[in-house]
Amino acid sequence: MAANAHLQEQIRHLPHRPGIYKYFDDEGIIYVGKAVDIRKRVSSYFTKQDHNKKTQQLVKNIKRIEFTIVDNESEAFLLENNLIKQHQPKYNILLKDGKTYPYxxxxxxxxxxxxxxxxxxxxxxxxxxxxxxxxxxxxxxxxxxxxxxxxxxxxxxxxxxxxxxxxxxxxxxxxxxxxxxxxxxxxxxxxxxxxxxxxxxxxxxxxxxxxxxxxxxxxxxxxxxxxxxxxxxxxxxxxxxxxxxxxxVNASLSNIDVFSIASNEKSAFINYLKVMNGSIILTQSLEVVKKLDESDADILAPLVMQMREEFESQSKEILTNVPLPDLPLPGVSVAQPQIGDKRKLLELSIKNVLYLRKEKESMNDRSKDLNEVRIMETIKKDLRLTELPKHIECFDNSNFQGDNPVAAMVCFRNAKPSKKDYRHYHIKTVVGPNDFDSMYEVVTRRYRRLVDEGASLPQLVIVDGGKGQLSMAVKALKDLNLWGQMAVIGIAKRLEEIYVPNDPLPLYIDKKSESLRLFQRMRDEVHRFGITFHRSRRDAATLKTELTDVKGLGPITADKLLSKFKSVKKIKELTENELIAEVGKAKTKVLLTYFAAQESATSE
Structure with missing residues (x-):
């Protein structure tokens, strides 16, 4: 992500020295970092292309950069830690204040x-x-x-x-x-x-x-x-x-601090064990939310300093599961033991931190499950359904001035997209832009197939459209003898009215309702899915028409070239030898003659 001219000028004047750097937006400090080489580190934010979304957002918000030079990385570490505590920047991991611990x-x-x-x-x-x-x-x-x-x-x-x-x-x-x-x-x-x-x-x-x-x-x-x-x-x-x-643990192990870390995309989990006279006298586990794409070492290092300070540890030995070579702790050794009693002690801490991560992830999953059940319960209540809508399908038609008519269906199970169940449909029985008949066709094809396969039917069917599309979906279900086995509604685009069969008046659901939000999400998803399919068909049809116009080149060869190179433009850029390798000498001669004639006609 390129920096603007003002920031580029600031970066050019940054020193190649150890120290800390501060990023500001219009309101104040938003990030504090440390570096062995300030200019290289700051430049990397604007030159690397693989930043995650949070880091990209940070970079977008930077309006000004300040720095402080120190003698070495240890001093930079301490200064960074103090500034984070003082300013609590938005994009730094905020270390909690331990003043309320009991003594x-x-x-x-x-x-x-x-x-x-x-x-x-x-x-x-x-x-x-x-x-x-x-x-x-x-x-x-x-x-x-x-x-x-x-x-x-x-x-x-x-x-x-x-x-x-x-x-x-x-x-x-x-x-x-x-x-x-x-x-x-x-x-x-x-x-x-x-x-x-x-x-x-x-x-x-x-x-x-x-x-x-x-x-x-x-x-x-x-x-x-x-x-x-x-x-x-x-x-x-x-x-x-x-x-x-x-x-x-072992009577010979005395006055040792043990830290371990495990993380996922969103959070890092830390466990701290304090060992005195061979016994664990204190254990603490915590979760911190990642602000940027920090490494485990970047997260753990300041937390080691913070927790030793909070729990007033004077231990001269620290065991960790990730290397922390630059901790500013004179006289304190930091190691990652691989064997012996110290390794067993570290493994105990790792076991604790992995358990914490699993427990938190399980709690999040349970929370999501409860959220999904609540949404389905709300839909059931809003639409007065007789059963929980665990399986919902939504249909939409797509055409461009009557050309290449297609339809799409998306499936949600337990209020979540089930993409393996999404389906595209080529409209086969309808000529021209007729959304009503197209809806009848795809609903008929979908549920006739489910019945033939003995598959379960959805509890709720949504059609993207008003009373016309809804009536055709109802007719299709009646013709299949499925009417009454699933609920059907139509959702109109303009005012988000919900139409139900046999009721001339639409149902208006609260705009903040989770039911309406899910219906809108499904409607947007089926629209996206259908439009993408329609564009691919339209583009493919345009390309194939151009190549199949070439005398001496059959549709199989045209399909082969287009599926591999995606466009006629890219095919034109191939050398003669590359074309021969794909289609042989005879067809290469036909293609080159055709392309040459096209260029000649264009130049005239």
Missing amino acids: LLLTNERFPRLIPTRNKKPGDGRYYGPYANLTAMNVVLELIRALYPLRTCTYNLSPQNIEAGKFKVCLEYHLGNCKGPCEGLQDEETYNQYIAQIRNILSGNLTVARAYFREKMTAAAQEQQYELAHQFKQKLDKLEEFQAKSTV
Whole structure:
């Protein structure tokens, strides 16, 4: 797609340097991109011929180009990412804001509390997460509350306040969920031991907590405090149950991010697994709608940066199923493992992303099916049909001043075109431009054949035309003894009136009705299909007449040449040897003599 003179001048002055480029329309930025060579990359938008429709539309809207030079591609990547977040251009994949992900906050006050929150405030304490969803966070929170008696009150438990007896224990104390630090009933040292273990659990390390409860259980049993030992065993069992529900991959794999991507024409699907201490502690899958014809690597690279930022990952190793060589992450390795435990981990992520893609595509298919059923139900209601019109056929005639009369039929099944069932018809029994008799002929031929073949009949027949064409279609069905076995309507072009048999007044369906939209779509489709066939017949007839006028050249040879070369003009351009290879020396001589005579007559 060629650029206008103004843009061509801008492109000529772009540098052969790494950086970012910005496309503007009349209202602002519509696209931000990065490049190793800005001029080459921008030029490709206007010189390549194989862009998809979205990219072609982008190029049409470009009114102005700006650029920024940077030192290397990594800097270009970061700048592009920031500008996309800032301006959210129409043609870029927009990265969602992760500010609403939930966290667990371990407060920095005396006798710390563990509370869920979505807002991070510096100085309040240590935040753990973010968690991909509330369910994942609540599972961890419930585990910790079941293991440790933490306070939930917001009192200022300073030594002075406790000594002064300012507070009284609440219901949580009586339920056994809190040991009453507000009244000095729990010492701070023991409480802080709990907090240390909680920190390990929140970091994905259950070893310290397991060792603590096992040691307490054993000591209580040795002292014959069996009820207490049983309580510690229950807590240990909860830890083991939590561990069992976690996906354990390999204890030697720690602090790894795994990303995989799978896409189709419209969307890309991404899965993220975060591995800590041999277990998957976080999984997130998402779908992004493609804005242009982006590659999987182009889509995944910025999302890796975004998701690591949102989930506050400090992993020094990233596994992916597509190469990402230019991520601006110093000290972080990016690999596509082919064997071993890391490959198994990557395959798990790929399995998740393929499942997501299949599920979304299946949902779209189900949505389409429901949409089609709704349309058929609407048609049934609007036309007062006795059954759902799963099979509809629409007829149209086509002729040009009475020449080459043809007809066409298109078939829709479940409100969708069934192109294998489309049919063309040469009008055989009608002379001249008579649409009524032509409609009678094609309807008769169509349904006599279906009956002879034992094929199923449509629930609804549409004829393109008013009362005249409709009456002939009805007559054809009556003559075939099929009247009453299918509904028939006519649709007039001018005011979109719907005519039904035995009713002199047309039916006016709401212009916004899905019924009328489908009828119009079928009418347009049969018109297109018939016109295309009519033109091909008319053109073929014109060409054949010209060649069959050549004495010594029969219709079989004329058909052979026209079917291969499509026009007399192209046949005239063939060399003598090329013609001999097609039709032999004798007929080549006849053709060359004829063409020479034509040129001589034209020049005179």
